[in-house]
Amino acid sequence: xxxxxxxxxxxxxxxxxxxxxxxxxxxxxxxxxxxxxxxxxxxxxxxxxxxxxxxxxxxxxxxxxxxxxxxxxxxxxxxxxxxxxxxxxxxxxxxxxxxxxxxxxxxxxxxxxxxxxxxxxxxxxxxxxxxxxxxxxxxxxxxxxxxxxxxxxxxxxxxxxxxxxxxxxxxxxxxxxxxxxxxxxxxxxxxxxxxxxxxxxxxxxxxxxxxxxxxxxxxxxxxxxxxxxxxxxxxxxxxxxxxxxxxxxxxxxxxxxxxxxxxxxxxxxxxxxxxxxxxxxxxxxxxxxxxxxxxxxxxxxxxxxxxxxxxxxx
Amino acid sequence: xxxxxxxxxxxxxxxxxxxxxxxxxxxxxxxxxxxxxxxxxxxxxxxxxxxxxxxxxxxxxxxxxxxxxxxxxxxxxxxxxxxxxxxxxxxxxxxxxxxxxxxxxxxxxxxxxxxxxxxxxxxxxxxxxxxxxxxxxxxxxxxxxxxxxxxxxxxxxxxxxxxxxxxxxxxxxxxxxxxxxxxxxxxxxxxxxxxxxxxxxxxxxxxxxxxxxxxxxxxxxxxxxxxxxxxxxxxxxxxxxxxxxxxxxxxxxxxxxxxxxxxxxxxxxxxxxxxxxxxxxxxxx
Numbered sequence: 001x002x003x004x005x006x007x008x009x010x011x012x013x014x015x016x017x018x019x020x021x022x023x024x025x026x027x028x029x030x031x032x033x034x035x036x037x038x039x040x041x042x043x044x045x046x047x048x049x050x051x052x053x054x055x056x057x058x059x060x061x062x063x064x065x066x067x068x069x070x071x072x073x074x075x076x077x078x079x080x081x082x083x084x085x086x087x088x089x090x091x092x093x094x095x096x097x098x099x100x101x102x103x104x105x106x107x108x109x110x111x112x113x114x115x116x117x118x119x120x121x122x123x124x125x126x127x128x129x130x131x132x133x134x135x136x137x138x139x140x141x142x143x144x145x146x147x148x149x150x151x152x153x154x155x156x157x158x159x160x161x162x163x164x165x166x167x168x169x170x171x172x173x174x175x176x177x178x179x180x181x182x183x184x185x186x187x188x189x190x191x192x193x194x195x196x197x198x199x200x201x202x203x204x205x206x207x208x209x210x211x212x213x214x215x216x217x218x219x220x221x222x223x224x225x226x227x228x229x230x231x232x233x234x235x236x237x238x239x240x241x242x243x244x245x246x247x248x249x250x251x252x253x254x255x256x257x258x259x260x261x262x263x264x265x266x267x268x269x270x271x272x273x274x275x276x277x278x279x280x281x282x283x284x285x286x287x288x289x290x291x292x293x294x295x296x297x298x299x300x301x302x303x304x305x306x307x308x309x310x311x312x313x314x
Numbered sequence: 315x316x317x318x319x320x321x322x323x324x325x326x327x328x329x330x331x332x333x334x335x336x337x338x339x340x341x342x343x344x345x346x347x348x349x350x351x352x353x354x355x356x357x358x359x360x361x362x363x364x365x366x367x368x369x370x371x372x373x374x375x376x377x378x379x380x381x382x383x384x385x386x387x388x389x390x391x392x393x394x395x396x397x398x399x400x401x402x403x404x405x406x407x408x409x410x411x412x413x414x415x416x417x418x419x420x421x422x423x424x425x426x427x428x429x430x431x432x433x434x435x436x437x438x439x440x441x442x443x444x445x446x447x448x449x450x451x452x453x454x455x456x457x458x459x460x461x462x463x464x465x466x467x468x469x470x471x472x473x474x475x476x477x478x479x480x481x482x483x484x485x486x487x488x489x490x491x492x493x494x495x496x497x498x499x500x501x502x503x504x505x506x507x508x509x510x511x512x513x514x515x516x517x518x519x520x521x522x523x524x525x526x527x528x529x530x531x532x533x534x535x536x537x538x539x540x541x542x543x544x545x546x547x548x549x550x551x552x553x554x555x556x557x558x559x560x561x562x563x564x565x566x567x568x569x570x571x572x573x574x575x576x577x578x579x580x581x582x583x584x585x586x587x588x589x590x591x592x593x594x595x596x597x598x599x
Binding site: 288 | 317322325326328329332333335336337339340342343346354355356358359361406407409410411413414416417421422423424426429431433435436438439440441442443444445446447448449450451453466467469470473474477502503527530531533534537538548549550552553556557563566567570573574577578580581582585586588
């Protein structure tokens, strides 16, 4: 059956290219139309509108005429001392949480790739924190960190490590780190999935060869596993960086940005400016700056994907 | 490959440590949900309640819808809202995503790459960039505090994700399937509906699960757009109650256990697909 088809196909394609290609394009258009309506019907207006609002000094949700300020809201962002504070918090959050998730996630993925008994059981466990809703995760850790009744202080006392209760969310820098710990506990799972998928593509005879060459497990990890994992690591690194840069939910439920704005991130600050202070124009400018930052990261991601594809072909 | 005894012991000890770190917070959530309020606020932490109580679960499932202050009843209504919103979002997004994803995987047309990137761009947009004008637009359409308003918004985020994962799934199917169907006289649509979609059941199920999880977990839009138990979802109900001073964590914990139920069960059921399904598209491109 396949032999005549292979012979006939090029001829048929040459003969019917015009109408066939047009038919294909029309079919593609019909298939994509519902998705385009569902997505762009909702998104296009807000994306354009946010930009327009960011050019005006809008300070209430009511319609009306507000003074045009051009890029004034944007230049104001860079003169806003609070903005640099929340930018610093966001960068710290992003660097520390992504770094910790990457190191822990790689370690757990290596463990789950090792010859464990009942491996499916251990792998199922890693799915759990990922599936826990972000808000429930935040509420749970807020309760664990509670200075008066929290389980963390209780555990430290029971283990005779410390009997003076610590207000884990009571001072700015400590609170930021504790929120990061809660975020890492949940989101390390995603890194594990990606690294595990990467590990499964490494052929095991490479290790066999390395072992015969006398390489120790340690040097096999640094010289073999890590370089071969580089594409997976790069992809998950950028994805987690984007997510961490947008962080809002866990801050809202754990600390509300406090104490003393110590855990405010750029997304949270934008929310406060727009919905607490009703500075919709200023908030829109902040939102657009987040979009620019996220897109810059997304470009890096796409470039990595393309390089990964090339590497895959070779 | 053979492994030494010490190596096998070491990796199992490490696995047990990992299990403890993962499970302890979950166990504490469940214990807190059945501990009497006096145990939760005593001077020393009670690791296990002397008199476990299911009263909070009873309250959530059976208390009558009185005023706006009945937190337990609000949790129940919020769960129902979340199920409706996430369910409808998943159904719509999966349908339009399964159709559109096929175009990206199998059909040649102009601007194919550009339009795919445009859809993915929407998926990457931070919600905070959309929420301000959407709030104003939904207010004009009288769709604030309605499930429809939330479903419309969520579909626009979940659909690009469904397009992407379904398109990757179709790419993993052998390409000559449609050829064979078309030789047998099927139309293009006929080949998709009768041959490809039935074969794509694993991909559809995995995509549906991720879509459901995305919608179930969403917080910012729900926080801004909803104000009563008409449309409030479970993350909003929990966050709201958590923020209140002197709140009963036992009730939050019971709500949290219920909110975690559907996604945890779904994730465990499809655990073996997650490593492949979530990552294949993103790694391979």
